[in-house]
Every structure is written in structure tokens, then in C-alpha cells.
Amino acid sequence: MEISNLSNNPNIPHIPHVTDSGDKKRVLVAMSGGVDSSVTAALLKSQGHEVIGVHMQLWDHGQANLERFGGRCCSLIDSNDARRVCDKMDIPYYVINAQDVFEERVVDYFVHEYLQSRTPNPCVQCNNQIKFSYLFQKADQLGCDWVATGHYAQVVHDSIHQMSYLKKAVDHQKDQTYFLFGLTQKALRRTLMPLGGLPKMMVRRLAEQFGLAVAQKPDSQEICFIGAEGYSAFIEKRVVPELRPEGKILTIEGDVVGEHTGLHRYTIGQRKGLNLQGSQTEEFYVVGYDRRRNALLVGPEKLLFSKELVASNMNWIHPVDELRSIRCKARIRSRHEEASCVVSAFEGDRVRVEFDEPQRAITPGQAIVFYQDDDTLGGAFIESVGADSSPIQF
Amino acid sequence: MQLRSGIYLDSNAGSPLKSTVQEVLLSWLREPSIIIPNSSSIHAHGRRAKKALAEARESIALSLGSTTDPEQLIFTSSGTESNQLVIQSVMQSALDQGIKPHWVTTPVEHDSNRQMIQWITQRGGSVTFLPIDDQGAPIALALRDLIRPETVLVSVLWVNNETGVISPVEKIASICRKASITLHVDAAQAWGKLPIDLERLGAHWVTFSGHKIGALAGTGLVWLARGQKVHSLILGKQEKGRRGGTENTLGIIALGAAARSIDPLVWADRVMPLRDQLQQEIYNSIPGAFVNGGLGPRVANTLNLSFEGIEGDGLVMALDLAGYSVSSGSACASGVLEPSHVLMAMGKTKLQAMSAVRVSLADELPWNDLEKFCRVLKNTVERVRSVSQ
Secondary structure (H helix, E strand, O other): OOHHHHHHOOOOOOOOOOOOOOOOOEEEEEOOOOHHHHHHHHHHHHOOOEEEEEEEEOOOOOHHHOOOOOOOOOOHHHHHHHHHHHHHHOOOEEEEEOHHHHHHHHHHHHHHHHHOOOOOOHHHHHHHHHHHHHHHHHHHHOOOOEEEOOOOEEEEEEOOOOEEEEEEOOOHHHOOHHHHOOOOHHHHOOEEOHHHHOOHHHHHHHHHHOOOOOOOOOOOOOOOOOOOOOHHHHHHHHOOHHHOOOEEEEEOOOOEEEEEOOHHHOOOOOOOOOOOOOOOOOOOEEEEEEOOOOEEEEEOHHHHEEEEEEEEEEEEOOOOOOOOOEEEEEEOOOOOOOEEEEEEEOOOOOEEEEEEEEEEOOOOOOEEEEEEOOEEEEEEEEEEEOOOOOOOOO | OOOOOOEEOEOOOOOOOOHHHHHHHHHHHOOOOOOOOOOOOOOHHHHHHHHHHHHHHHHHHHHOOOOOOHHHEEEEOOHHHHHHHHHHHHHHHHHHOOOOOEEEEOOOOOHHHHOHHHHHHHOOOEEEEOOEOOOOOEOHHHHHHHOOOOEEEEEEEOEOOOOOEEOOHHHHHHHHHHOOOEEEEEOOOOEOOEOOOHHHHOOOEEEEEHHHHOOOOOOEEEEEOOOOOOOOOOOOOHHHHOOOOOOOHHHHHHHHHHHHOOOHHHHHHHHHHHHHHHHHHHHHHOOOEEEOOOOOOEOOOEEEEEEOOOOOOHHHHHHHHOOEEOEOOEEOOOOEEEOOHHHHHOOOOHHHHHHOEEEEOOOOOOHHHHHHHHHHHHHHHHHHHHHHO
16 A cells, blocks of 8 residues: 555544644654654655654664564664665655764663662663754754654644643553653654554554554564663673672661672662571562662661652753642652652752652652643652652661 | 655766666567576577676776786676685685784775774784875885785775775885785776776786676676685686686676776766866855865765764765765665764764765766755755754
8 A cells, every 4th residue: 555545544543734734844753663653654654744764773782683682672673674664655764873872871871870779761861862862953954844753642732832742642551751751842842743642553553554564563672772681781791890899788777688799780679589598588678778888778668668759850841830849740660650749849950759658669760750640741860769869878 | 756866976886887788788688598698508508608708708808908818807796705805815825824914904995805804813813004194095105114024915995985085006016016915906996987907007916896887786806916826705616716606697798898888088087077166166165165085196086075063974864865865984784874984094083974975976967967966065064064063
């Protein structure tokens, strides 16, 4: 089936045109080589826009890993899949080399955060630091009006108030707003995420109707630069042993209950694989780190719960009155059931968050994203647990 | 599609098929009795193919000098195979004698040559780069100081594919002769652009590529002086046992036709004024334009441009969208633009080396087209500059 004929196909749901007047625009589509961004490009093309496909090469897995990484984000196969989709649609396709900046700002950051006993979210960091800034720069260079991505989120443009909003995807299971809180108004104003209004099932069906070879390609799940070896082995390959020494596992009373093999190997809330000795330690969890003594702190589950946190690098998608507290809901992990809280300004780009109910395993380094209903207000990175901004101390 | 129908300004990457090549190919493809003949067969059809191959071989030899012996040519699949066949042959001979071979090459070679650095060092050999001058041309006089007792091979690119700069191969050849060292010249970009006389060049091995002279991609060529020993990459009795596999008959016939139609001096008279006029027009209309290798001796068709304030790969993409096929550095398998190692060797930063634009003219084209290109280039440079700062 020709893609240009699809706009009249009754099986295709109506996707709002990118401008009110239905103007045909030049749109840069970020193509990962997966089904979502491919359908995004096809939908926009079917609406008559001039579509340009751009793939970002972020990480070189090397030839040896071609088999193992097959079909995953950033691999050669993905780049070729994206190229085939663009060829099918007869649209130009370019690959951007962002490997150096990705290694510096995402991979090094990822490793550094673990060495600081924080648990980073590299996908958030990549979106904030690289992806969108590169895409908009490329869009400007190529004379594109819009940048479109296959994210599951809805960008709503309010031309009356000159504002753009980032709303959750209608398919809540697939919602990706958690990873996009760093978008600014300036960026959102030129951003399209046409899949936010569609369930995933429908996207796969569309891919088949568009005749895209990637229709049945599995979703990418994990961190794109971490292979089968896992994140610990990845960090250990890049960091000398002296910087990730073994040490003791302590209870908060200071009793030695085991040995750890490097603090970077443990995350808050972890229970398995601790090999603790002593009585009543079966129910112990990782509850924190004592970096001064290079010790891993464990304790009963109740120590994992806290009502307060401080977060930094706050980005408000909506302008807010910083002098007033904001009642909203927050997600402290990508797969976290959002919880009611009050956000108040702290100082600079920091905020203090107080939840109505204690939350389990608030983890420094992770993102916290704020919502009112389906509207994404903004987000920040968790700095510390508790009311003040000092690191956790037991 | 409108976007894609553009003007081709990238003949150093691959020259458009020559019309004489198209005619010869079509006449063979229309033959009712045979499509792809195997020249090894003894029957009439096979003999006919063999005759066509022999004629092509003679035409090719003639284009490489009036005394070039057709029997000293080996057909291969590509310039890459040709380069690697030469380097492996010389290195393997040394390794077989228990020598840990030393190879002198330059930092501005084609990638097919650079790939062999690892091959050699893994086998205990060593590699030294001949220094280049500020135009990117290898400095012949520096070669003497680099030669060691175990130096067995010097490899040098005759014409740089990115800048068009011509290397002083005759001087290098005379130094190699005096030191009794084998010289390999990669002439992929010289064939068709410079007059070539292999017997007078003084090299021991010279390599070529078919699609750079308007023949088909998938054909390459090695010329070797008498007395050089080949270590085959592919075993078989074809090409006198030096390169196995059924000959690429149509490819070689096309190569013969292309070789018959090249005339470097006449071509240069047609193309060089256009290139020079374009260069002048760009200098006049775009502030901050710079020609890489522009002060060195250059072949007639190549123009390698950098623009102040432009970094990264955006310019080439924007020009493609505007309908002009130019080239920038080299793209790896995934399509990522790698910064040009040639320009980096000439002192550019990684981002500068990624932003250079190479224009290479295949043949005459109306000045109108180039004038229009210059206007588009000016607008594109201005736009990319405005968003890069």
C-alpha cells in the first residue's frame, strides 16, 4: 500500500494535523529504527507533510557485539531498519553522530553517579542533555518547522495562551512523560508526539497497514549501552578497582553483618544477593550507604519509608508561582504508582517534596516528576531523602 | 521525487557511468545467446568471452602507459581488495623470511590501506607515517630518515580522494629505488585525472578502482612490476593463479571501455576552469570560506571547502535536502559521518573535519548549475551558521 493513499483509509484513526490550518510543514522525525518512530514518520507523511528521518548514533557497540545487541537501540541493525523505513516512504534519511557527546554526558555521568552511590536514569539524562538539543539544532540547520518523536506522550499546543503542555499518553501503560520532564516551552512549542493519542496495539496495526517491516519488532526495554553483561560489569570495565573497593555491610546500629563487593553493585530497596550473617537479617534490605566508611547500610523494611525528599535541577514545564506550595502527585521511579504530595520551593533550582504517605525506597539520582491529572508539571532529580538537603546519614 | 533529483557533485566517490560504457554493456546484455559467459570454458562461447577479456585488458594497459604489459595486470573486486592484496603480498613475503616487517605509509591514505595497520602490527610488524605538509601532501625528503633495515614497503596515495592534492610520487619512487624498498602507489584517484605511464613511474605495485573512471563498481585492478611475488587473498587458477574466482566478465569489459575513453589532459582542460571559477565565486560571495589543500598541486576537479563557524555534519545534510550531492568525510556502515582523518591529519579539529564539504566534478556541466549551487551554498552556510552559534 502506498503511504500517501492512507489518509483516506477508514482503518486509520484521525490524527490531528500539526497545525490548526492543516498547513503542510517540513518535519524532522527522530527515527530509532523501532516501530513507534517509524509509525510516527508514516503518519506525518500520510498527512502530506515533508518528512525527514534522522537517526542518532549514540553508542558504538562494535562489530563483535553485532549479534548480541541485534535489534536493540543504537545498533547498526536499528540504523539500517530506520533507513529501510525511510526508503520505503521515499523520504531523506540522515544519521547524526552523537557518540562523543553521549559518552561524555550520559555514559560517564551514569558511571560517575553509581560511584557516588546514586542510582541514575540515563534515559532521562539523554533526553535532557542530548537528544532534544541535537534534534532542534539539526531541525534548524535543515530548515524544519517541527521535530516529531515516537514517544508515548501528548503535546498540546495552546495558541491562545502561547503555551504548550505535556500530557500523559492515553495508553497509561506506555506513558513516557516521566522521561520527558526536561523539555522546555521553547522546545515543546515545536514538538510533535503523535502516538500519545494511540494505544500501542493500534500503533502495531498501523505499522502493518503502512507495510513497515518493523511492525513486529520487539520494544526496546533496557539501557541501550548496557549489554547482556549487566550494569555492574559495565561499570567495572570502565573504572579501576581502587575506585570501587569492597567493604563491610553494616546495620544502622553499626554491627557488621556481611561484606559487599563494591557499593555500585547495590541499589536501595534491594534484598537479594546480600549474603548477610547474624540473626533476623533475612528480612533486611539495602537502606543506604555510608560513603565515609565505604559501608553498605542494611535494615528492616520500615527504614525504607520516608515522607520527604529534596530534589535539584528542577524544570517546570508550566510557569509556577514559586512562593506558593503546589499540591500535586509525583512519580519517583518510572514504574512508580504516583503519590500525592506538596512541592515547595527550596532554593535555587531545588524543591522540597512532602508526600501525604511515606514512600518506599526513595532513591537519590532518580528523577521525580510532578503531575496534575494528566498534565506533566515538571520534574527534578532526587538529591536526598528527608527534610534537609544533607545526604542520608544514619 | 523532487527532493532527490539533484545535481551530482561527488564524482570522486563514484564517477557516473561513461556513455561509451553504457553502450558496450547494453550491446553485451542484448546478446541473445549468452548473458554472463565464463571465459574458462573451451567452447566457442567461452572463447568469445576470453577474447573480450583480453581486449579489455589491452585497452586498460594502454591507458596506463604505452609500454605497460597487459599480463602484469590482476583484476580484483575493488580498490580495497587491490590495496590489501599488495600490502599482504609484500608483508607476507617478509614474514615468511622471518623478518618483522616495517611499513611506511602516510596519515592521509584511503581507509582500505589504513585497515592494514592492525593486520601488520598483530603479526609483529611496525608502521610509520610519512609526514605531510600543510596542504596534506606527503613530504618525500622526510622518507630517507624513516627507512630502517627492516623497512620492506612504502605505500602512498597518488591523488588524495578528499582534497585532490597530488603526492610527489616520482620523488618518493626515486628514494625507494635507491634504498631498494618496494613502493606501492594507490592510484585510484589518479587514473583518468593524470597522465599515467607505469613503466616510468618507478613503483613496484600500483592499484586502481573501476568506478572512479566511470566503469562499474565491483571492479579493481593491481599492476605489478616483474619479479613481485603475489600472496593470493583468494585461491584459484584465474588471473594466472594470482586471484581466484570466475572473472567479473561484464565488469572488466566495462572497465576496458572506460579506459579507452579517458583522456586526462583534455578532461582537465574542460573541468579545471569550471572548478576554479566555482572556487573564486565561493571566495567572493561567502565570507569565511577556506579551500583545504587549495595551495598544493591538485587534480582538476576537486574542491574541498571549510567554512568558519560551521562544525559538525549539518551542512552536507542541508545541501542534500536542497538537491546537491556533495560529500563530507566518509560514512561508516550505519551512515554516521566520521570526521575526515585526512583533514584531521592536516590539523583540523574533529568537528571541523566533520563539517568540510567536498565538491568533485565528473565532467563539464553548465556554469548555470554551479552558479546556482554557489547561491544555495551561501544561503545554507548562513542558515547553519546562524543556528550553530
